[in-house]
Amino acid sequence: MENAQLVGLSRQVTLRRELDLIANNVANVDTMGFKAQTLLMKEQKLPPARENSFDRRSDRPVSFVLDDGNVYDLKPGQMVQTGNETDVAIDGKGWFAVQTPQGERYTRNGSFVIRADGTLVTRDNNPVLTEAGPLVLQPGEANLTIAGDGQISTSQGAKGKLRVVDFARQSDVKKVGETLFEGQNPQAATLPRLVQGQVEKSNVRAVVEMSRLIEVSRNYQAIAQWMSQTDDLRKNAIEKLAQVA
Structure with missing residues (x-):
């Protein structure tokens, strides 16, 4: 040729x-x-x-x-109002940490749901992590509230703080799923603002x-x-x- x-x-x-x-x-x-x-x-x-x-x-x-x-x-993509108490958007830099069968992964998709056993999970059934591990609500708990700094509370009091991380370099982040990423050396995100009742759209x-x-x-x-x-x-x-x- x-x-x-x-x-x-x-x-x-x-x-x-x-x-x-x-x-x-x-x-x-x-x-x-x-x-x-x-x-x-x-x-x-x-x-x-x-x-x-x-x-x-x-x-x-x-x-x-x-x-x-x-x-x-x-x-970041545009933030849109949903009104769902389990939906959360990150206003600024940062990633939600979630637990998958392959280990800890990260996402900007804050469209969460509560599983039948009370665990807060992603739409792909991956548990959402707090600084103390997965968030599990007990039967009868209501009025889920997520503050701007990630602090979670319900009708039974404080439940922990959402784990939000960031990475020093973009090259440290690699896509492993539709909206899931893996990364090296995750560190606590500085000054992220979480907004309950909203989600981040595609960019x-x-x-x-x-x-x-x-x-x-x-x-x-x-x-x-x-x-x-x-x-x-x-x-x-x-x-x-x-x-x-």
Whole structure:
């Protein structure tokens, strides 16, 4: 395969990956606490393809496009009123700590519910952690109140404080689920304000993502057309050489 075709194919592969990420962002525009993703790309220079060798000394390098991973947009989404006493939003930096079968994980999705056994859990049935562990309400407890600093109280008094953490670097956070993240060296978040009765929406900007989707689709089609034209030129050249011979 010629170098031009290889370069075009490498670009198509990354565009397909970018399309997948954009489609996933659009699909989660209404998912509470969802964080948009963007593809990272890098240039990889390699010598031109030759039949018998890759002579780096004499060949001019060819630039390929490679998928270099993806980055998460961790900016907060819009806070919306729900009125549910188990819904909580973080106004500022920070993550709710939850317990999963794989260990402690973190989320901005504060749409919680109370399980039949009285445990406060996420919509995925992961217990929400306080500084003393999972929060378990006893039968008959009512009037659940969550203060701005995370302090929890019910009709039977104080129940603890929600565990809200933060990370020094964005690179310390890695997505492991729809709205779940894992991170290294979590520390107590400084000055977060919790708002009961509200949740944080996805930070996906639907109009921007749809514009990107159209742009990437057009780029993919343009490269496919360019590769087809390149292939036609090669075929025409071979046919003309055959006629001369």
